[in-house]
Amino acid sequence: QVQLQESGPGLVKSSQTLSVTCSVSGGSISSVGYYWSWIRQHPGKGLEWIGYIYYSGSTNYNPSLRSRVTISLDTSKNQYSLKLSSVTAADTAVYYCARGLGAVVNLHYWGQGALVTVSS
Amino acid sequence: QSALTQPASVSGSPGQSITISCTGTSNDIGSYNLVSWYQLYPGKAPKLMIYEDSKRPSGVSTRFSGSTSGNTASLTISGLQTEDEADYYCCSYAGSSTFVVFGGGTKLTVL
Numbered sequence: 001q002v003q004l005q006e007s008g009p010g011l012v013k014s015s016q017t018l019s020v021t022c023s024v025s026g027g028s029i030s031s032v033g034y035y036w037s038w039i040r041q042h043p044g045k046g047l048e049w050i051g052y053i054y055y056s057g058s059t060n061y062n063p064s065l066r067s068r069v070t071i072s073l074d075t076s077k078n079q080y081s082l083k084l085s086s087v088t089a090a091d092t093a094v095y096y097c098a099r100g101l102g103a104v105v106n107l108h109y110w111g112q113g114a115l116v117t118v119s120s
Numbered sequence: 121q122s123a124l125t126q127p128a129s130v131s132g133s134p135g136q137s138i139t140i141s142c143t144g145t146s147n148d149i150g151s152y153n154l155v156s157w158y159q160l161y162p163g164k165a166p167k168l169m170i171y172e173d174s175k176r177p178s179g180v181s182t183r184f185s186g187s188t189s190g191n192t193a194s195l196t197i198s199g200l201q202t203e204d205e206a207d208y209y210c211c212s213y214a215g216s217s218t219f220v221v222f223g224g225g226t227k228l229t230v231l
Contacts, residue, residue, distance in 0.1 A: 004165075037220075039222075046122050046209065046222055046223065046224040046225045047158075047166075047209050047211075047222040047225070048222065049211075049219065049220035049221070049222060052219075060216075060219050062218075062219070062220075063217065063218060096165075096166065098166075102171075102172070103154050103171075103172070103213060104213065104219060104220055105154050105155070105156045105171070105211050105212065105213045105220055106154075106156060106168070106171040106172065107156065107158070107166075107168055107211075108168050108171075108177060109165075110165040110166045110167070110168075111165055112163070112164060112165045113165070
């Protein structure tokens with residue numbers, strides 16, 4: 001059974017870089033065909049797609065966040081990571097990692113989410 | 121403002137059927153058979169209920185079904201149960217510029 005688990009700092013200061021890691025168990029992050037995505041949910045709000053990295057290493061990002069987002073794979077640790085730079089209070093959210101197959105929107109497995117709060 | 125429009129809330133009684141709509145445009149729902157639906161409980165991992173418009177993942181109850189017509193997708197839950205009370209989000213592929221859009225979410229209350 002595939003499991004995803006986010007880990008993050010909990011609290012990040014405004015203007016700094018937010019980093020969240022997703023640890024994957026029960027399957028290899030290098031397996032062909034998988035999309036490794038990040039999605040966030042602002043407090044009391046809906047879901048927002050941040051971006052994905054394909055198993056091959058290619059990436060695509062939400063156009064509204066593209067200038068600040070980097071997603072990377074660490075195959076040695078079977079993890080992938082999200083970095084979001086120049087954060088503000090508007091980036092306070094629960095950050096989810098999720099695995100897609102067949103299409104980026106077929107998100108079959110999700111982590112439980114990690115709350116990251118941006119403080120001034 | 122979410123890209124896809126869902127009703128903020130729907131409600132039903134146990135045993136009844138409800139439908140949650142998800143309205144997009146010809147740039148997303150109307151162009152691709154790539155709508156998915158997710159069930160969210162607070163503090164738990166979101167769960168995929170429907171993918172590629174109408175496919176059900178293994179383990180998801182047959183009471184959940186999905187359909188699409190034009191620019192609108194729908195999630196129908198039949199035989200409502202109290203444990204169905206949750207938030208539901210639709211999601212669509214939106215092409216190679218925007219990629220992924222979500223609805224604003226619908227809170228389902230089972231009375």
